[in-house]
Structure formats: C-alpha cells, structure tokens
Amino acid sequence: MLLLLSLLALNVVASLVAGEHPIVLGSFSFPARTPFKPLLLFHAFLAVLLLSSIRRDREPLAANSTSSKNLLRIGVSIGALTALAYLPSFWVNFHELDWTHRHNGAGINSWNAFWNLFSKAQPDGMYRPLAFLSFWLDYQVFGDTLWGYHLQSVAIHSANAVLLLLLAQKLKLSTWTASFAAILFGWAAIHFEAVLWPAARFDLLATTFLLLSILLWLQHRQSEKAYSWAGAGSLGLYVLATLCKETAYSLVVLIPILYWVLNRSDRPREQADPRPYLLALALCTVAMLGVRYSIYHGIGGYAYGTAAASASFSFRSLYHLLLYPLTYGGFGINNVFLHWSGAAVLFLYVAGVLLWYWRADSRPARNLGFFLGMAVVAAIPVFPVIGWLQPTLQHSRHLYWPSAWIALGLAVALERSRLRLPIAALFLGAQLLGVFYNQSVYLRALAEIEGQTTRIGAQFPHPPQRLNLVREAGEENGIFYYESELAHRLSQELPHTELRICSAEQHCEGQTLAWKVDRSGLQLTRRSGD
Structure with missing residues (x-):
C-alpha cells in the first residue's frame, strides 16, 4: 500500500x-x-x-486535563498565529463592489432597509441577512478603505481556530491533538479564499455560530434537565448560523450523530433526555426553511438575472x-x-x-x-x-x-x-507556506495589473476617446474580478478615455487592448482599430 x-x-x-x-x-x-x-x-x-x-x-x-489558564494561553497563541498567517491579505484589494459587498452595506441606511434584508429576496438568490449586517458594520467603520474589510474576516477565522480547540477539548481529545487540529485549521491552505475574499465571510460566520452551538449543546448534554439555558442558547446560535450560510443546516444531522457516537463511548451518568432538544432542532430547521420558502417560493439558490446557476x-x-x-x-x-x-x-x-x-x-x-x-x-x-x-x-x-x-x-x-513532532512540523510548515503562496498569487496578479496598465498608459501620449478591452483565449487564474480590476486600473491611467469591455466575438470599433493570462503572467497588447 x-x-x-x-x-x-x-x-x-x-x-x-x-x-x-x-x-x-x-x-x-x-x-x-x-x-x-x-x-x-x-x-x-x-x-x-x-x-x-x-x-x-x-x-x-x-x-489529559489542562488548566483553564494553560488553555487560555494555547488559545491566544493559536489565534495570534492564525491572524499572522493572513497578514498579506490586507494588501489584496479589488475595487469591484462585490469584492467587499460595501454597496450592500451602504444600502442598509434605514429601518426599512434593515427589515427588507430579512424579509425580501436578495439578488443572488440566497438568504444570508445576518452576514450582510457584518458588511454594513464594515462600511460604517471603513467606508471605501478596502484593507479594513479584511479585519473582520481574519478575526473571525482566528476565533474559529480557537473554538475548534475548545471543541476538541470537549470531545476529550488530548491537549496535543486538540492544539494541532486548531492550528492546522487556522493555517489550512484550502481556506485562503474564504478568508482572503471579504465577501466570502458567509462561511466564516456560519462556522462560528455552528461551533458555538455545538459547544453549548455539549454543555446541555451534561445537564440532567431536558430544558436548559445551554440548550436554548445552542438552538439560538443554530438559527443565527442559518442566517449566514446554508452549510448551517448540516447541524440537524450532525447533532444526532454526535449524540449516538458520544453515548456509545462516553455516556454520562446523568444526561438530559435528548428528544426535546432534537425535536426543537428539527422545528428550527423547518421554520427557517419555511422563511426561505415564503420569500423565494422555494429554498433559494444561486441565480444571476433570470438564469439559474449551473448547480x-x-x-x-x-x-x-x-x-x-x-x-x-x-x-x-x-x-x-x-x-x-x-x-x-x-x-x-x-x-x-x-x-x-x-x-x-x-x-x-x-x-x-x-x-x-x-x-x-x-x-x-x-x-x-x-x-x-x-x-x-x-x-x-x-x-x-x-x-x-x-x-x-x-x-x-x-x-x-x-515521529509525531517532526511530521507535525512538516505538515504545518507546508500548510503555512501554502497559505502564503495562495495569497501571493493574488498579490502577483495585482502587481502585474499595475505594471502593465502603467506601461500602456505611457504608450498613449494623446489618449483616445474610446478604447476597447478584449480578452483573448487564455487560461483561468482563478482570481475573482480580475478583468474588472484591470479595467479600473486602465481607467485611472486614462481618465478621459471611455473604456468598453468587449468579448472576443463582438465587433468593437476603435483601438483595442487585448489581454490574456498565461504562464508568464498578464499579457496586455495594444492593437489598432478599424
């Protein structure tokens, strides 16, 4: 093998x-x-x-038992190390409004707009009103200062790593195992998109509320009462998670599995009757799905304009x-x-x-x-x-x-x-370097855009009235809003030129800038018009 x-x-x-x-x-x-x-x-x-x-x-x-003081030290260390791993993200900023959802944050400017967030359909077909409130908070504090929109995302991700540490401890994993799982989650290279892209904060917030909900449920499970404040708090946090992203609905299946597995391996002498909580969890799920159905006449889903996404x-x-x-x-x-x-x-x-x-x-x-x-x-x-x-x-x-x-x-x-320690170091080193590499892809792309647009701007001592931006056949680099950022930087270099984005199939009159991405980076070529 x-x-x-x-x-x-x-x-x-x-x-x-x-x-x-x-x-x-x-x-x-x-x-x-x-x-x-x-x-x-x-x-x-x-x-x-x-x-x-x-x-x-x-x-x-x-x-092994860990004192609250030592657990606090471990948690603070893990949170800080996770935040440091995403320090480069503060320099990754795109001017497309959907990069930060700041236009949605700016639109929540009255009680009526606030109510519509919870009672009206959203343009993307999703129902995530609570997450949009976090973008409103960003806009109130930072306005159009783009780097500030990373603060919440990095802080929430760091908090999630700490919450995973606490969950591992509650599941009676060893302190070493719990700590490794938490820092592995914090440094996992696969997370870069969720943390780097401010508008992807839906995943971060939903995970925060889900981890908190499970932690409170574990506390409720240890009580002798079928109804407890911990159980109610767990259900409330679950509802908040469903207001952030659809992944939250997995909890209605995860909790029964946890009940079954934990009862087989570690059944407390006295525990709450699970049926009231599980029934309440199911009712919360039905209620939230009912809200979605009443708004979208279905469960909702990605949709752009009149066409549903290819899910x-x-x-x-x-x-x-x-x-x-x-x-x-x-x-x-x-x-x-x-x-x-x-x-x-x-x-x-x-x-x-x-x-x-x-x-x-x-x-x-x-x-x-x-x-x-x-x-x-x-x-x-x-x-x-x-x-x-x-x-x-x-x-x-x-x-x-x-x-x-x-x-x-x-x-x-x-x-x-x-060889637990050296292998763990190798694992974590690869993850941390992977996080930095994934962020560097975006940083290099922004640097290429800036360099190429500056070069093109210097080639137009007398800027044309109209300029077409056409994408040639090339590879996808996976960077959201790449073309819109390219257009934005060109508009800054040529402020008196009308810039139009055209497809390769369109016939656009006037001078043209053709662009593509290949192994050598961004290629931006000036072409004569008809």
Missing part, C-alpha cells in the same frame, strides 16, 4: 516537472494539465487506506460530495501556472504525508472514521455546488466548514505517529 501511495505521490511530482501528462490506470486514462487531478488521486487513495485500516479494538489516546442535484454531485471534502478538505494550493515556490510547497506536503503514513500506527484510532464521516455530512448542504472547485481552488470556500472535521481527523491520525 505504501508503494502504491508512493507511486501516486511520484505522479504529483511528475505533474510539477513535466506539466501536462496522462494518468494511466489500466485501461483508463485521465489527462492532467495541472497537479489538481494527481493530487486528488493521491488524497483519495490515502482516504481509502485510512478508512479501511481503522482498528476497532483500541480506544483513542486518553485526554444541480445529480449522481455527479453526490460523487463530488464524497470526494472533495475528503481529498481537498485538508490541503490545496492554486496549481495553475504553478510558481517554483508553489511547487516546492506541494513537494514538501506530499513528502510529509508519505513520511507520516510510513511511520504511523498501521491501524489508526476508530474515531478517525467518525471525523471523516462528519466532514462529508457537513458538506451535504453545498453538495450541488461543491463540484465547482477548480485547479485554481476557486470556490474552495464551500469546504470551510467540512474542513474543521477534517482537521480533527488528521490530528487524531497523526497523534499515533512514531
């Missing part, structure tokens, strides 16, 4: 060196233009190995549900036009996985399967769109909540390794 895993790792390395090459498995061939598919196969086989080797005759390592329920989407949370929930980097530093990070990660599997206990603890299963369940509400994930890791934000459970599972698996 280690040999086959090594061959799949070699396939990942080959994709870094040779570029496009076919993956051949018997009579099946899969074309691979980037490391995306080789890494997917590598992760998928690793998941199969782990799930098939879970031992059932051995309990996980016993949790659909199918066997393919179910396949993606089982595949992507387990294969990309733990690690991923933008692997289109992979820079040498990104290739080094990917090589470091693959080497760390091989070393870990080689030196790990041959039969990991049984709660590993529980955590991996919880990750799949957590992804159920987004399974129609989870297949949108690209080699650029665009749309990876949908894996944010499921990856919390992946982090717990990986930490449980790693705690049995014979």
Whole structure:
C-alpha cells in the first residue's frame, strides 16, 4: 500500500516537472494539465487506506486535563498565529463592489432597509441577512478603505481556530491533538479564499455560530434537565448560523450523530433526555426553511438575472460530495501556472504525508472514521455546488466548514505517529507556506495589473476617446474580478478615455487592448482599430 501511495505521490511530482501528462490506470486514462487531478488521486487513495485500516479494538489516546489558564494561553497563541498567517491579505484589494459587498452595506441606511434584508429576496438568490449586517458594520467603520474589510474576516477565522480547540477539548481529545487540529485549521491552505475574499465571510460566520452551538449543546448534554439555558442558547446560535450560510443546516444531522457516537463511548451518568432538544432542532430547521420558502417560493439558490446557476442535484454531485471534502478538505494550493515556490510547497506536503503514513500506527484510532464521516455530512448542504472547485481552488470556500472535521481527523491520525513532532512540523510548515503562496498569487496578479496598465498608459501620449478591452483565449487564474480590476486600473491611467469591455466575438470599433493570462503572467497588447 505504501508503494502504491508512493507511486501516486511520484505522479504529483511528475505533474510539477513535466506539466501536462496522462494518468494511466489500466485501461483508463485521465489527462492532467495541472497537479489538481494527481493530487486528488493521491488524497483519495490515502482516504481509502485510512478508512479501511481503522482498528476497532483500541480506544483513542486518553485526554489529559489542562488548566483553564494553560488553555487560555494555547488559545491566544493559536489565534495570534492564525491572524499572522493572513497578514498579506490586507494588501489584496479589488475595487469591484462585490469584492467587499460595501454597496450592500451602504444600502442598509434605514429601518426599512434593515427589515427588507430579512424579509425580501436578495439578488443572488440566497438568504444570508445576518452576514450582510457584518458588511454594513464594515462600511460604517471603513467606508471605501478596502484593507479594513479584511479585519473582520481574519478575526473571525482566528476565533474559529480557537473554538475548534475548545471543541476538541470537549470531545476529550488530548491537549496535543486538540492544539494541532486548531492550528492546522487556522493555517489550512484550502481556506485562503474564504478568508482572503471579504465577501466570502458567509462561511466564516456560519462556522462560528455552528461551533458555538455545538459547544453549548455539549454543555446541555451534561445537564440532567431536558430544558436548559445551554440548550436554548445552542438552538439560538443554530438559527443565527442559518442566517449566514446554508452549510448551517448540516447541524440537524450532525447533532444526532454526535449524540449516538458520544453515548456509545462516553455516556454520562446523568444526561438530559435528548428528544426535546432534537425535536426543537428539527422545528428550527423547518421554520427557517419555511422563511426561505415564503420569500423565494422555494429554498433559494444561486441565480444571476433570470438564469439559474449551473448547480444541480445529480449522481455527479453526490460523487463530488464524497470526494472533495475528503481529498481537498485538508490541503490545496492554486496549481495553475504553478510558481517554483508553489511547487516546492506541494513537494514538501506530499513528502510529509508519505513520511507520516510510513511511520504511523498501521491501524489508526476508530474515531478517525467518525471525523471523516462528519466532514462529508457537513458538506451535504453545498453538495450541488461543491463540484465547482477548480485547479485554481476557486470556490474552495464551500469546504470551510467540512474542513474543521477534517482537521480533527488528521490530528487524531497523526497523534499515533512514531515521529509525531517532526511530521507535525512538516505538515504545518507546508500548510503555512501554502497559505502564503495562495495569497501571493493574488498579490502577483495585482502587481502585474499595475505594471502593465502603467506601461500602456505611457504608450498613449494623446489618449483616445474610446478604447476597447478584449480578452483573448487564455487560461483561468482563478482570481475573482480580475478583468474588472484591470479595467479600473486602465481607467485611472486614462481618465478621459471611455473604456468598453468587449468579448472576443463582438465587433468593437476603435483601438483595442487585448489581454490574456498565461504562464508568464498578464499579457496586455495594444492593437489598432478599424
């Protein structure tokens, strides 16, 4: 098994060196233009190995008690380290309004607008009013100062890492395992889109309320009363989570699973009757779905104009549900036009996985399967769109909540390794470098846009009245609002020129700037008009 895993790792390395090459498995061939598919196969086989080797005759390592003071120190350290990992994000700023949703924040300027946020349909077809209030708060404080919109996102993500630490402790994982899971979640390279893009804060906020809800539910479970303030608080936080993103609805399945698993392994002498809470949880779910139905005459969903987005329920989407949370929930980097530093990070990660599997206990603890299963369940509400994930890791934000459970599972698996500390350092190093690399892709793109638009501006001593911006055939770099930022910077360089964005199929009269992105970066070429 280690040999086959090594061959799949070699396939990942080959994709870094040779570029496009076919993956051949018997009579099946899969074309691979980037490391995306080789890494997917590598992760998928690793998941199969782990799930098939879970031992059932051995309990996980016993949790050691940690004082509140020490736990506070660990939590503060993890929160600070997580925030530092996203320090470069403050320099990643796009002027497109949807980058920050500041136009939506500015629109909440009266009690009527506030009420409409909760009672009227939103343009994108989603019902996430509470998250939009956070954009309103950003706008009140920062206005059009774009870097300020990152503060909430980075702070919330850091808080989520700390909350995961507390959840791991409540689930009676060892302090080392809980700490590793928390920092792994904080530094997970796959999270960069959810944290870097201020408008993706829906995932962050929903996860915050879900983690808090589970923590209060665990407290309620320890009480002898069927009704408690902790139980009510848990339900209230669940409702708040559903007002942030649809992933929150996974809790209605996660909590019963937790009840069943925890009662089998750690049933308290006295605990609350679970039925009232579970009934209330179901009623809250029905009520919130009812609200959505009354507003959208359905459950809502992505829609642009009159056309629904290409999300659909199918066997393919179910396949993606089982595949992507387990294969990309733990690690991923933008692997289109992979820079040498990104290739080094990917090589470091693959080497760390091989070393870990080689030196790990041959039969990991049984709660590993529980955590991996919880990750799949957590992804159920987004399974129609989870297949949108690209080699650029665009749309990876949908894996944010499921990856919390992946982090717990990986930490449980790693705690049995014979070289636990060096392998943990290798794992975390690869994640941290991956986070920096994913952010650097955006920083390099913005630098290229600035450099190319400055160069073009210098070529027009007498700017034309009209200029067309046309995209040529090229690759996707996965950066949201890239073209609109390019147009914005050109408008700044040529303030008296009317800039029009045209498709390659359109016939636009006048001078033209053709642009495309390839391995060498942004190519912006001036062309004569008709």
